[in-house]
Amino acid sequence: MMHTVARLSEADVLVKPSPVAMVWNEPDRPLEALAVPGIHLSAGEALVEIELATVCGSDVHTVLGHRSASTPLVLGHEQVGRVVALGPDAVRSDGSSLELGDRVVWSVTVSCGECDRCVRGLTQKCRSLAKYGHERVHRGWELSGGFATHVQLRAGTATVRIDEGVPAAVAAPASCATATAVAALDAASDRVDLAGAVVLVTGGGMIGLSAAAIAVEAGAIVVVSEPDAGRRAFARRFGAHAVDPRARVGAPDRLDAVLAALTGGGAAGAAPVGMPRDAPREVLVAVEASGTSAGVRTAVSTVGTGGVVVLVGSVAGGTELCVDPESIVRRMLTVTGVHNYAATHLERAVAFLERSWRILPLDELVGPTHALAMLDLALAEAASGEHIRVGVAPGRRAAT
Template sequence: MTVRAVTPRIVEPPARGKGVSVYPSATAMVWPGAGHRHEAVAVPGVRLSPGDALVEIELATICGSDLHTVAGDREAPAPLVLGHEQVGRVVALGRGGATSTDGHRISLGERIVWSVAVPCGRCTRCRRGLPQKCANLQKYGHERMRRGWELSGGFATHAHILAGTPMVPAPDDLAAAVLAPASCATATVAAALEAASAITPLDGAVVLIAGAGMLGLTAVAMATDSGARVVVSDPDPARRDAALTFGAAAVSDPRVALDSALGLAAAIVRAGGRGAVPTVALELSGTASARSTLLSAIDVGGVLVLVGSVSPGPELLVDPDQLVRRLLTVRGVHNYAPRHLEQAVRFLAQSGTRYPFAEQVGQTFPLSEVDAALAAASTGASPRVALRPR
């Protein structure tokens, strides 16, 4: 069977045992390793196993972890196809078809987003309800390119979606720039807020957020929609201004004294009035100083959720006496469960146009210019930079 990959087309599933030919050939931008430019690799055919899907990518966005990998700041099994934030349409299905997270049968031509991770569903962690930390986890944009799974990341014209991957239908009328980050930034924030709200309610709470990048801005909007009064801390004035457009009640500069005009203490008063006390804090910046500041700032019974600390760094020094006497909870969030991707898409469908999400995606580059796109993303001029395959 041949799929003409000029625009998404509805096609018949491949016959049993047969592969899918893509014309013109699918292209994957392969990263050979630190210090090397990406190379275009043609993938003229894909063999779909039962439950697999082939998706033509509409738009991909560059996540901070992609930048860390290319910079050599994190280990990666090169060669690989980077990218794990994207949206696209299904152009072929393996035998038996595929289903979304809610049991909906995926249709040819359907617009979807998919999880960054593929859990096995069988290991002890999956059975414990932790599929995001599956013992046999595979992650899009993180695995070494291999025969049979060449289209394994978002920096390509197509993605080969493996059976068992959580997939969620995406609204046709929502901009691709809004939807693409759902499979990382938005779903991760949904997981972080769920982790916090399991300890203390968000409605009416004063919530502290460190970092106003893509995750931070998303967290502001989602927490605000949940009834929280949000205080954002970020050293960048432009990012602080962006946080206000996403609903932050107040912003602060972590470089200044706590009790100064732009300090955290003053921002908490502006957000909640005198006597206001934060009960929830999200650390999304990855900085050691933010972790300590947030832990000191939350009230008795409060919760600190760590999300940004995804590489080795300075230890978080905690006096056990403070945890005990203040009844504090510290939680970590890494990856997310399928329900969080559902929550992410539902939130964007309902609120994606009420907040300036589309404007957070700055320049859009052709897929062939992925190295230029990564260079632009590394400047931090905008929370996201995009790649458009065709």
């Protein structure tokens, strides 16, 4: 569907046909279409027409009622689109001016840039934080999520231009999964050089596989622990080793067997016979992306002395673990949490995708793509767990 944009004033924009957002109210209730005929763009804001959005796991958790949300709500925060209207002084994350026609991705969060947390670099935890796909619909910001024909970008959004050649299925997840994976590995690399290190990734969803691909590019030896055979196959195509956490004792695809082969058992002392003296001896980084208690236990118990455990998948309550603090102390572990990301992580995520999409099967991580009017079906397919991501294309016609 072709949309035309007319300026009514410096700040007011009229789009025909009217932009439409899909509104979620509660579990087991169909989403409803909301038309937004006029948009007021304040300083620093922009209107973006959505090319493709993808369904993140957090969208599924919300729809299933597994996490609280203010309703009515326009879900969606992984998307790519094109700038079709600009408010005064709208800028990209690098400070340059946004331009009409820019193909962009943008941050999940809207930050003030001035509070104590923003000044400390924790813009994703801004004191006045707003989040795309997480805010109750209200007048003046109805187009606040990616499951819509358009999104209104507010001032304080990290907006990054992405190359025209990058497929939409590769670009859309940058706004959440890819940038979060970059942030997770950035937290690890503060303590451990990824080049040559053994990195364990627990969970082969979008974040886990993205982290695996980025770590492999950085020179790490990556092991992905994932029960789904199809996702393990993707990990191998990204250059990682893959193990099945359910494998029986003695199986070749069991974690301990693979790590023993990579590290010579990980014991201290001289290098094992047949292994170079500079071979990695133990896992030094674990990125926990599954959000399961078993994944967290595996990550914490596997990392060796001086290593780093980055928890990124534990975004739902109800998971409590018993940990042995003596083991953490004696191994001198760093255990840290990463939630969302900063602008620099999104910029680096886009750079990674721009140089990697031709050589890695990143576009295949997105399965079926549906029209916006079929969002209920898209969410149901995403909830099935059969696909790593499901796409939503507002420009696609619904099947009749």
